[in-house]
Amino acid sequence: MDITNIPLSGRTRREHDLLGELDVPVEYYFGVQTMRAVENFHISRVRLNFFPELIKALADVKQGAALANRDLGLLDPAIADAIIAACNELREGKLDAHFVVDMVQGGAGTSTNMNANEVIANRALELLGHEKGEYRYCHPNNHVNLSQSTNDAYPTATRIALVRSIGKLIDALRELIAAFHAKGREFSRIIKMGRTQLQDAVPMTLGQEFEAYAANLTEEIARLESNRKLFYEINMGATAIGTGINADPDYAKLCTRHLREVTGLPLVKAANMIEATSDTGAFIMNSSAQKRLAVKLSKICNDLRLLSSGPRCGLNEINLPPRQPGSSIMPGKVNPVIPEVVNQVAFRVIGNDLTVTLAAEAGQLELNVMEPIIVHCLFESIEMLINAMNTLREKCVVGITANEKVCRSMVYNSIGLVTALNPYLGYETSTMLAKEALETGKGIYDLVLEHNLMSEQELHKVLQPENMVKPRKFIK
Secondary structure (H helix, E strand, C coil): CCCCCCCCCCCEEEEEECCEEEEEECCCCCCHHHHHHHHHCCCCCCEHHHCHHHHHHHHHHHHHHHHHHHHCCCCCHHHHHHHHHHHHHHHCCCCHHHCCCECCCCCCCHHHHHHHHHHHHHHHHHHCCCCCCCCCCCCHHHHHCCCCCHHHHHHHHHHHHHHHHHHHHHHHHHHHHHHHHHHHHHCCCCEEEEEECCEEEEEEEHHHHHHHHHHHHHHHHHHHHHHHHHHHEECCCCCCCCCCCCCCCCHHHHHHHHHHHHHCCCCEECCCHHHHHHCCHHHHHHHHHHHHHHHHHHHHHHHHHHHCCCCCCCCCCEECCCCCECCCCCCCCECCHHHHHHHHHHHHHHHHHHHHHHHHHCCECCECCCHHHHHHHHHHHHHHHHHHHHHHHHHCHHHCEECHHHHHHHHHHCHHHHHHHHHHHCHHHHHHHHHHHHHHCCCHHHHHHHCCCCCHHHHHHHCCHHHHCCCCCCCC
């Protein structure tokens, strides 16, 4: 069965590895070790090519290694040039279809590394004028993986890819924040009732509520950017466990320098390569930042669902854009489907964070073999958060409208209005008014006038929106 959706001629080439020989369709750029991984890992059904940034980062790592090995005289310049050319094609997305290994795999990422090594080697062979599989001219291990181990190449590639992906996440977050700010300005004069513990509290504007959402999310930009910087430390040259076996003494520094140039990122060589090879602290911190963002998004979506509830028998302070019929049995029902789906994304991200935590804890000695599930969770969370925020912005926030009359009516009928009168009437009198309002069903506004506690002019001045929604001086 074809696993790439690439038309096959039926011709094969025979490749071999430790376990024996295997026939590989001639159209495939990957080889025997990738085929083994495809046979072994039917886990998430999410392949490497679902995350193009990871493929680009693998190309960056292999190019940086090839340049360093060439400079050290360890790699023939012609072979190095062919590897670099193949890496350029990977970055352009030309060979994405050949990255077929499941994201979740055993072997600490070896299958991912070999998928990249084999694709690059076979494309380099073609560029050198040879056939795929003629590895004596350019070998996946001897040339493409020279001076490397999966244990430095794979985590370095994932870090580079995550840095870029988090950048896209931040971009989507900024756009959502801007949408909330725009609604804040639009609703700046609409008075409504604020609530605590789901009970009437004190007046505010709908604009203040939406500006608070924007401010709440803005805090997350700094968290994401700060934690993203942890990924700038890489362990290229550590090879298997951090001792640098099979690598030239100058390789680590040289490879890191080339990677800085290739990626444009301020990458630095880890101070302790053994520690860096086994440590997953940066993954934990970044997963935590994604979880924090997810929790805030979910809380905001809870609010949007409450504020739009009803429409006749709920709060009904705002209208969410109707996106689809809400029931197969109840005519006219429209559900808040966009906030609902964002809630569900948040639940998944929160779950992924727990998985990352458990996988990070499960590492032993000089390597954490659970990195593939960590990487899968982080990329999935980023992808889902980006899509969720874009969906929330495009299909919900920008189309929200306010029910101004409902908002204002709730303020004037709310017992919470008495809090605004407290500085003028005193706590005891205000408490009496609140109690009478509860018992009689009358509004605070009407009761103040009924008891001649303030003139209508005074009452109107005190209850002007601008006097109720911000601090002000009181003169006794």
